[in-house]
Structure formats: C-alpha cells, structure tokens
Amino acid sequence: MKIVIANGMHAADYVIGIYKNHKKHQIILINDNKESAKYLADKNNIPVCYGHPNKKEVLEQAKIRDCDIFMALGYKDADNFAACLLAKKAFGARKTICTVSNPKNVTLFRDLGIDSVISSTALLADSLIAESSLEDFIKQVSIEDNSIVMVELVVKDTYHISRRRIMDIDFPKTGTISCIYRKPHAIIPNGQTVILPKDKLVIVTTPEEKDSIIKFIQTAE
C-alpha cells in the first residue's frame, strides 16, 4: 500500500512505527514544520518532503498520486480538511483520514467527504462512557466510525437467558451473539448453544440498539 502521512510529529511517528517494518507498504512523509520533518527523517530513516500538504506542488513533488491512504495529522482542522480534499480531488487518493482538534468536526468532516475522522477528545469521551459501564461488567468497542458496536457482557446467574439454549431465547433481531468466551475457550455459538453463568458474550449491534439489547439480556428470570 502507498501510505501518505502529512504533518504531525508524535502522531506521525507512531503511525510510521506501525507500517514501516512491512515491506509491502510504501510510506511517504510530508511535513511543513522543519523540526518535525528533521525528527521524523532522522528517527525513521525515511526522507521527508518539506512543505505544506495543502499545496498542489508539494503533493506533486512528494509523488502521492493514486495513494491508498492519505492521512493529515496537523493541528489545524481546516488545513487537514483541505489537504485531504486536495489529495482526493487532484491526486486520486483512495482513502482519506484526518485528525481534528474540535470534536464537533468529526461528523462535519465525514459529512463533507473525508472517509475517516479522528478526534482524541471524542475518543476519550467514548472511552469514559465505556468505562462508566464497566461496573455492570460491560465493555464496548465502536467500529466503522461508530456505525457498529461490539458489546462485551458477562452473564449473571439471575439473567433470564442464563442456562437456556439460544434457540429458545427470543433474542432481538437487531443484534447477534457473535462469540461466547467460556474460560478457556472461545465458542462460536449456534441455536443449540446453552448460555451459562459467567459466560462472556460478545454481541454485535448498532449504537442505537445497544441499550435495548443490554436491557434485554440483563432482565431477570
């Protein structure tokens, strides 16, 4: 894959670390900050194209045409937006990703055509919400930009689904039990599978249906 990382210093360094040992990936670095450019080049032994990623001539010089991923990690949201747009419209970038400082821009930028938008503040908020549910032995992970959630939940003896076959439970159609973790095994369940106390259920659902599914499971006998 051809991966372009525009701007950012520590975030860029972290992402480079993920990709650089895979020979199948070509990494292109662009940075408009001299210090960051030098730091990234020295540390990772990869040449950095010095210049503003919002400038057409800089992207041309960096040879980003037809890249698979273009990510803009700068601190200014509007610049990240413009850089992603330029990469997509003028250079055919297949997927654009950017970070934003203002969490309100996550939805906005997505609505305006950026494929994936990441806000550390929004992630922190999501994580706080998930943590607050831990008391009820529930964890959750959001995937595909929050359109899908995976909920992890431990079955208590008092739940009405406990000691029953899945086929005998009128489980809501809006969610699926994808996996059951019963120490030390992971079970891919079918209708015959009996849910036992202390089973850890992994349920795939949508954010809208999540609460009603949790409520359904936690209903007492």
Place this chain on the structure above:
Amino acid sequence: MKKPTGISLKNKTLVVGCGQLGATIANKFSKEGKNLLVVDESEKSFEQLSEDFSGYKIVGECTDLEILEQAFIKTCKEVVIVTGDDSINVLVATICKKLYNVPNVYVRLSDPDNEILLKGLGVKVIFPLELSFDKFNLMRGGK
C-alpha cells in the same frame, strides 16, 4: 452570542471574514441597503466597518455550524467568504453548498491551485491577485 433579532428571514447576505476585503464589501453592501450579516472570530475586526454600517455582527468561528446558523445561513441568498485563510474559505464554502445549499456562494482564494477543491460545487471564486492584475492591465490600456 445572542441571535440577532428583528431581522428579516429572507434575502440575506452573509459576509464571512471581516478583514480588509470583508469590511470593504460589507460597507458597500450596507450602503446599498442589503439585509446583511458579518461573521468574524475577532470582535476587533469589526472596527473596520463604517460608523453607519447597518448590518449585524456576529463573533465566532465561521466553521462552527452553530455560529453559521445563528447567522441564518439556512435562508441566506448569498454568502461571501473572504477570510485570509484558503483552507477555512474552502471549508466554509463546502459547508454552504453541501449542507445548506446556499444559492450564491462567492469565495476568495489566494492560491489559484486551490480552485480544484471547489470544483463541481457551483461556487464562484475570487482571486484578489488576478483582479488586481486585470485592473492594472486595464489602466495601462491592455486587454
């Protein structure tokens, strides 16, 4: 910032950015009696507006949808985007067209290469440098 009250809901012009160009445009429009609002993140920038300026001033980030809605973007007939930052201008223009379908959007860009970012949106782009050159060329009798 409170929503401006007592303003007609139709045929409004919104000027985004009250620098030298924005203030000049806003002052001219105000003299023409247009139903006008100006947005800028700095209250100080409104000092460039003339004393008899009759429009509404809104302080706030022009890429914030709440601020734009306070400025009645939903019912604007035209938006003139003239901040000094091409990235912000591109973002606001995209918001105006894609989210609010504003009929007439004019955008100032410093870098002509950035025009491609607005391609297909149906906005009209102003390049101050080119306008200055054209005027200069006319003054010296060129085409």
